[in-house]
Amino acid sequence: MKLIGRYLSPFVRRTAVTLNAYGIPFENVQIGSDDPKVMETNPVGRVPALVLDDGETLIDSNAIIDHLDHEAGPEKSLTPLSGKERREVLRTVAIAVGACEKTVAAAYEQRFRPKELVHRPWLDRLLGQAESGLKALDKQLGSNDWLCLGRMTQADISAAVAFQFVNMARPKLELEKSCPNLARLSAKLAETEAFKAAPLPS
Numbered sequence: 001m002k003l004i005g006r007y008l009s010p011f012v013r014r015t016a017v018t019l020n021a022y023g024i025p026f027e028n029v030q031i032g033s034d035d036p037k038v039m040e041t042n043p044v045g046r047v048p049a050l051v052l053d054d055g056e057t058l059i060d061s062n063a064i065i066d067h068l069d070h071e072a073g074p075e076k077s078l079t080p081l082s083g084k085e086r087r088e089v090l091r092t093v094a095i096a097v098g099a100c101e102k103t104v105a106a107a108y109e110q111r112f113r114p115k116e117l118v119h120r121p122w123l124d125r126l127l128g129q130a131e132s133g134l135k136a137l138d139k140q141l142g143s144n145d146w147l148c149l150g151r152m153t154q155a156d157i158s159a160a161v162a163f164q165f166v167n168m169a170r171p172k173l174e175l176e177k178s179c180p181n182l183a184r185l186s187a188k189l190a191e192t193e194a195f196k197a198a199p200l201p202s
């Protein structure tokens with residue numbers, strides 16, 4: 001099994017951590033989204049893609065993780081496969097992934113536009129949305145060990161990946177101060193083998 005994309009991408013990284021958490025071996029093909037080979041796996045030119053052993057290719061972290069969850073089965077799935085508990089985890093995951101999307105959009109605003117054309121109000125809006133999402137997760141977590149269902153779920157993996165990514169990309173947000181509960185969850189998960197085996201490049 002091959003996971004296409006670098007761990008700098010939070011979408012690739014949450015997929016890698018999930019594969020690790022399920023104990024599924026894979027090879028990480030570290031190419032960036034601007035590599036023409038990415039177009040071969042996803043015509044939209046985005047990572048991650050997961051190439052299964054039989055050659056079938058899955059794209060989009062949500063779709064890939066959904067496949068992994070179904071393979072894991074109802075007992076082990078990090079997202080319940082149906083019902084209210086599933087909706088609770090998916091809602092929380094959507095906030096974490098949304099914070100990543102907004103931060104990536106802010107990075108693209110600065111990377112692809114000439115400096116003089118960067119629209120500061122738009123940039124501030126994107127970063128404000130990312131911060132707002134993380135603060136909501138911080139509030140939801142409170143002093144609990146886990147975000148949902150009293151156990152580790154995909155919500156915790158995605159939230160920790162989001163926290164670590166946004167914190168690295170936007171240190172000026174000082175998330176350790178504004179999201180102390182999330183910082184605690186992130187630090188705890190960073191010590192697990194699943195996270196250690198998919199490190200965020202420094």
Ligand SMILES: N[C@@H](CCC(=O)N[C@@H](CS)C(=O)NCC(=O)O)C(=O)O
Nearest residue numbers: 009011033045046047048060061062
């Ligand atoms: N919804 C997608 C988002 C994937 C995504 O936006 N990946 C970024 C890397 S962080 C990418 O490949 N961007 C290249 C581009 O959009 O040109 C997922 O969850 O996999």
